Amino acid sequence: MTPEQIDGIRKSSKLAGESLIYINQFVKEGVNTAYLDRKIEEFIRDNGAIPATLGYNGYPKSCCISLNEVICHGIPSENTILRPGDILNIDVTTILNGYFGDTSKMYWVGEISAEARSLIETTKHCMNLGIQQVKPQNQFGNIGFVINRYARTKGFSVVYEFCGHGIGVKFHEEPQVDHVARANSGPRMKEGMVFTIEPMLNAGHARCKIDKHDGWTARTIDGRLSAQYEHTIVVTSTGYEVLTDVEGEYPL
Ligand code: MF3
Ligand code: CO
Ligand code: CO
Numbered sequence: 001m002t003p004e005q006i007d008g009i010r011k012s013s014k015l016a017g018e019s020l021i022y023i024n025q026f027v028k029e030g031v032n033t034a035y036l037d038r039k040i041e042e043f044i045r046d047n048g049a050i051p052a053t054l055g056y057n058g059y060p061k062s063c064c065i066s067l068n069e070v071i072c073h074g075i076p077s078e079n080t081i082l083r084p085g086d087i088l089n090i091d092v093t094t095i096l097n098g099y100f101g102d103t104s105k106m107y108w109v110g111e112i113s114a115e116a117r118s119l120i121e122t123t124k125h126c127m128n129l130g131i132q133q134v135k136p137q138n139q140f141g142n143i144g145f146v147i148n149r150y151a152r153t154k155g156f157s158v159v160y161e162f163c164g165h166g167i168g169v170k171f172h173e174e175p176q177v178d179h180v181a182r183a184n185s186g187p188r189m190k191e192g193m194v195f196t197i198e199p200m201l202n203a204g205h206a207r208c209k210i211d212k213h214d215g216w217t218a219r220t221i222d223g224r225l226s227a228q229y230e231h232t233i234v235v236t237s238t239g240y241e242v243l244t245d246v247e248g249e250y251p252l
Contacts, residue, residue, distance in 0.1 A: 001168050001192045005099070006234055006243075009168050009194055012049065013101030013232045013243035016094040019043050020105050021246060027107045029084055033065040036090065037076035044094055052093035052100055052171050059216065064091040064104075071159055071200050071208050071218040071226040084110030087120060089228045093171060100167050102196050103244035104230040115203055116225055122154045123201045123227040128252055130179070130197040134233055134240035138189050144181025147199050157206035159226070162218070164196040167232055189235045194243070198230030 001009065022043050026036055041062035044051050051062035059075075066074035066089045067082075074080075074089075082088070091104035106120045129150055130143040148158045164177030175187055179199040204224035211217035220226050232244045242250040 008099035012096035012099040016101035017244040017246035033076040033080040034078045049094045049096040073216040119227045126199045127229040141181035141185030144178040145183040148180045156201045159200035166195045168194045193235045200228040
């Protein structure tokens with residue numbers, strides 16, 4: 001990407017990150033996920049952008065909201081109502097002036113189990129370990145290598161059927177960013193590359209099954225919990241910049 005393009009992606013990414021902060025106040029017991037989707041869509045449009053998922057390959061909503069055993073691509077619905085003990089991922093992708101930004105984080109309702117807390121913390125740490133691998137000349141495989149190695153020490157499995165992806169002037173582009181990979185494998189990172197790191201960790205088995213009826217919702221095969229975090233990142237001359245970071249958490 002050129003510096004001008006990176007600047008455009010940075011602005012879109014900031015907006016996607018801000019939408020995840022904005023929605024926090026609405027995540028409460030009794031709220032349905034279609035309502036959260038509407039609030040997200042309103043926020044995105046009020047800020048001059050478009051939700052990228054709306055109509056993407058026929059996807060019907062402005063974000064993905066994935067509860068409990070849903071790994072990713074949960075479709076917001078009036079029938080999905082938040083209950084105490086639920087954990088959920090909200091994944092937002094914005095298009096601002098033609099540039100894409102993609103990010104997701106975890107939320108929870110009331111008291112959650114020790115397993116749920118550990119899964120959420122471990123998933124965020126895995127994403128951060130992956131982000132710390134981003135620098136010119138490092139190989140993409142090292143991202144998946146450190147993510148999977150750490151997840152396993154905590155007894156969790158890493159989903160290998162969905163990956164991070166190049167992003168910027170399209171939603172999904174090259175390269176594919178695996179979250180399970182061999183050390184020192186894959187292409188090398190170059191200054192100006194923009195891509196996501198978005199590991200999904202499961203409490204039990206790594207595999208997913210896609211809902212037969214809606215064709216989108218990916219669930220764990222054993223019904224156990226899943227968590228995900230995602231950031232959009234650019235390779236800089238010395239390392240990385242997390243474009244969707246709005247809380248000043250990075251660089252680590
Ligand atoms: N935001 C998701 C990602 O991280 C993609 C969602 S595509 C949709 O790549 F169609 F399911 F919305
Ligand atoms: Co993504
Ligand atoms: Co996403």
